[in-house]
Amino acid sequence: MKLDLQNIPRRKGLSQDEFLQEYFIPEKPVVIEDLAKNWPAYSKWDFDYFREKAGEVVVPLYDSKPAKGRQASHGPAMKMPLKEYIDILEAGPTDLRMFFFNLLQNCPELVEDFQYPELGVKFFKKLPVLFVGGEGSKVVMHYDMDLANNFHFNFTGKKKVILYPPDQTGLIYKVPYSIVSMEIIDMDAPDFEKYPALAKAKGFETRMVHGDALYIPSKWWHFIKYETPSLSLTLRSLPRSPKKIAEVLKNILIMRNYDNVMRKIKGQRWVDYKNELAIKRTHKYAEID
Template sequence: MGIILKPIDVVDDITQEEFMEKYLKPRVPVVIKNMARKWPAYQKWTMEYVKEVVGDVEVPLYDSKKADPAAPINTPTTKMKFADYIDLIQREPTDLRIFFFDPIKHANKLMDDFIAPKELMGGFLDKYPSMFFGGKSSVTFLHFDIDMAHIFHTHFNGRKHVKLFEHKWKERLYRLPYATYALEDYDIDNPDFEKYPALNGVEGIECFLEHGDTLFMPTGWWHWMKYLDGSFSISLRAWDKSWAVKAHSIWNLTVQRKFDDIMKSNFKNTYMEWKEKAAMKTAEMALKRGLPK
């Protein structure tokens, strides 16, 4: 059986009414082909342009290795000047990625080049655009976003492979306790079903983004991403109207994250081993109970 992936809905353009009824309210992902073609970024954002604008700002880089159990989440692997990193991902494959690059702080000029799609929905967090850069074959591990925002994720200068899973599959995806990510020991692109049987039968959505494509990811959706070329994306975030979702976001960002950091700092490998065993047990129980229903 394996993991069951269906192709994502793809539209060229979309009205607010259609977006609300088909995608926002039922929380279903969609790729919008033409949204970013109205942006100056569609033509301007080449590798050389962003390199020129950002320059020699030193940026943290992340790789695909399993996280250090004693380190806080999102601890970088190394640092590099932005311009040197852009040269690197244009020159050769690398698993090094830039994660949550802030254009307001580091490259305010880029803020003139994109427009949040407020004609589709409200609640945009205008102060928190974020950019992501990756070398060819680099991978973003399977996770959902800690702030539980809706995300409009637009890709530039290459291709990106994306797999998406509704939040209801979290136990079967081997979610780690007190975390927003899954076990890092399996490859969602080529899973070992004997070792991780709960993945067998998990249902998701798959898409391949090209230059200028915008992926709408509703709140809570798990996502795995692989850069098929050295390229980059920008994510624009918007709050869900639900106060329950907002409360979940605040819990994740405060209580859960702080507790997890304290436990990792004090108990290191012991705590991580417990988390991994708990994820395995929870997934096994979910599979036996036929969850989600």
């Protein structure tokens, strides 16, 4: 048994009007293969370049271990200079990842290496973020708390991406009071006996290589596996509708704070309760006994 996934469309020479009418407005993903081809980053951005330009910058690194008990749910596992992290990446498989690293704040000169695409979309230019991962590392299935539209540019390495639209949320074991699926589920090789609802979910997939730009619509779920050490940039467009802005505020001000408080009070019992509730709700929605 496999996940029910169809290939994300791949396009070249996509005009602004085509992008808006075919993908952005209907909220459908697309890989644009030539969107970054004229950027300096297209030819420059590899690990040697980042070692030279930003090797001394100390970066936070995250691993694949789920937070337990009263641990903070989004804390880094360690910090080290970028050049030392690159050495680890090049030495072999590792689950260490750089996550949501603000390029403008930490390496402002590298912002000159890319441009914001003219796609008819208003970008949030204060937050160009870098994502780096080692071979075999994985990002748990989640959607972004701020409901941004993401434009994810891959420069070094290869990665597998699985997406699910919001209307499939009921089938992918969403953890209550969070924006993640159950961390114990490996979306690269799911256990359908334990999590049978996943077989009913309909999603999309692609494998990103150098120069690919993936448009991930607002509130779409995404899982990422780094098949080789990989370096990517995400440019973000924040939601503008009152309904989505209200949901963002609820996520940040209420849901996240409530979850953190309950973690501190109940510890692992709270984590276990949420996972049990995720299974119960998903199987009820999928009509699985």
